Amino acid sequence: MYKQKPKNLVNLTKTEMANWLNSFDTVLTDCDGVLWHEGVAIDGVPAAISLLKTLGKEVYFVTNNGIKTRHDIWKTAMGAGFDVPETRIIAPISGIVEYLQARDFRKKVYIIGAEAVRTELTAVGIESFGPGPDVLAGKLSDYIAQHVHDTEAHEVGAVVVGFDEHFSFAKMLKACHYLSTNPDCLFMSTNFDHVHRYPAFSVPGTRALLVALETCVGRSALQFGKPNAEICAELIKSGRVVPARTLMIGDVCKVDILFGHNCGLQTLLVGTGFNSVYELNEILQNPSENVRYIPDFFVPSLGDITKLV
Numbered sequence: 001m002y003k004q005k006p007k008n009l010v011n012l013t014k015t016e017m018a019n020w021l022n023s024f025d026t027v028l029t030d031c032d033g034v035l036w037h038e039g040v041a042i043d044g045v046p047a048a049i050s051l052l053k054t055l056g057k058e059v060y061f062v063t064n065n066g067i068k069t070r071h072d073i074w075k076t077a078m079g080a081g082f083d084v085p086e087t088r089i090i091a092p093i094s095g096i097v098e099y100l101q102a103r104d105f106r107k108k109v110y111i112i113g114a115e116a117v118r119t120e121l122t123a124v125g126i127e128s129f130g131p132g133p134d135v136l137a138g139k140l141s142d143y144i145a146q147h148v149h150d151t152e153a154h155e156v157g158a159v160v161v162g163f164d165e166h167f168s169f170a171k172m173l174k175a176c177h178y179l180s181t182n183p184d185c186l187f188m189s190t191n192f193d194h195v196h197r198y199p200a201f202s203v204p205g206t207r208a209l210l211v212a213l214e215t216c217v218g219r220s221a222l223q224f225g226k227p228n229a230e231i232c233a234e235l236i237k238s239g240r241v242v243p244a245r246t247l248m249i250g251d252v253c254k255v256d257i258l259f260g261h262n263c264g265l266q267t268l269l270v271g272t273g274f275n276s277v278y279e280l281n282e283i284l285q286n287p288s289e290n291v292r293y294i295p296d297f298f299v300p301s302l303g304d305i306t307k308l309v
Helices: 014-021 045-055 070-079 092-102 115-123 142-149 150-155 167-182 207-219 229-239 253-261 277-281 302-308
Strands: 026-029 060-061 108-111 156-161 186-189 195-198 202-204 247-249 266-268 298-299
Touching: 045 060, 045 302, 060 229, 092 186, 108 115, 108 167, 142 167, 150 156, 150 167, 156 167, 156 207, 167 207, 186 207, 195 277, 229 253, 247 253, 253 266, 253 277, 266 277, 298 302
Parallel strands: 026 060, 026 247, 108 156, 156 186, 247 266, 266 298
Antiparallel strands: 195 202
16 A cells, blocks of 8 residues: 555645644754755744654754755854754764764765765764865876876775765776775765755755766765664664654655655755655655655644644
């Protein structure tokens, strides 16, 4: 059996709404598109999060943002009116840093990605390089002679790929060299987001860049964002999250909702993402093939919850 479509919270009776609210103790929520747009809170959403907390729900923010440190995301949240401890924010860069620390990592990290990755690595004493423009000018053979060295390759113990507006052939060349020269070199990615859609344009996501590199080196990167269930594993193992009693809120079916289903959570899609409703309608055209992307519930905006209780 598969769901034809999610239940719209707006259509629930007061009793059904109360039963739904009583069905979970913990909330994991995406940030961009659910809580805010470009750092500005979506109308009514801070009040909805406060209501959930007043009702005794434990709330975590789970983002795929790979261009900001966890501290920066926390500052955005606080500035938008969300009172959340920094420790309740689950972000890819922090996950990568914790992964390396757990393995007593002592080598260098090559970054295809944002300066924020280097900032968090530096904070824990891990040396890294790579963010910023790196363009191959002139002949390929000259660039290789000047910038690609076996000695340096053996000093690099990890390659991290995130969203990089300066992505270039030169960067892919270096990463390919480090990963191919040293089979023990770790290969990690902040997330597998394919594309970022906005009302007027679309931007290639991390996955679009990553696939090119995976093709070169013949192996897949470990990823530290949704929909990988591993990022929730420690919370579940510790008992802080009980899957059947946890709600995942998101605005992207193929990332947030899939993540929720991968973790065994209840799922709620909001319609405030730039592409949320279009994506949902597209998925519902063929529900039997897209069952993992179909949310259990839908609401036009998370802010609507305060009107429905």
